[in-house]
Amino acid sequence: MKHTYRSKTAFVLAWVWLAFVAFNVWDLIVRFNGKPSLIALAVLGVLTALVYAVALRPATVFTEEALVGRNPLRTTVLPWASVEDVTVSHAITVRHGEERALRLWTPMSSARERAKAQRRGTPTQRRGRFQAEPTLSRGEQAAMEAFAGKTHADWVGDQIRERSESARRRGQDAAPARVSWAYDSIGVLVAALALVVVAAVIP
Incomplete structure (x- = not known):
């Protein structure tokens, strides 16, 4: 999919x-x-x-076989097993064979978004007998914990790591990236x- x-x-x-x-x-x-x-x-x-x-x-596309990075002037198709490391700062950087790096144009995280994510990840202290906030279901609570302190870019970076690890466990070949204009x-x-x-x- x-x-x-x-x-x-x-x-x-x-x-x-x-x-x-x-x-x-x-x-x-x-x-x-x-x-x-x-x-x-x-x-x-x-x-x-x-x-x-x-x-x-610009778009970051996940297919069954590879990560596709569509940047303004180039398209890079990187098999999942070829992903060696993923770092997320302002943008997502995916490192692969021979110290090469694919910088994804989207999603990016602004300083404002990252600060908002950090505030979201900080637990709020509730005082008093009555709570104005509604009680969350288990699913909503799990979603909040998964996204706590993370931006959308952080979450996508985690998905790239999980898919690359899953591909290596399945024995997928670490083929070189294909780059086209x-x-x-x-x-x-x-x-x-x-x-x-x-x-x-x-x-």
């Missing part, structure tokens, strides 16, 4: 931007007035290409560059 993890905030904001761009492109086409409209289209094209590459494309991002960036050239050339 495939699981995809990404920055929800960046993903939502990117789609809001695309809706904004769609409206403006329609308006520029309807009210086309030559070079100023072309320049505006070129600017929107460049910004949209950057938004796609940085906010929409992100042709979708490159195509979008080339199209944006073409718009810039057209806007610069046409008088």
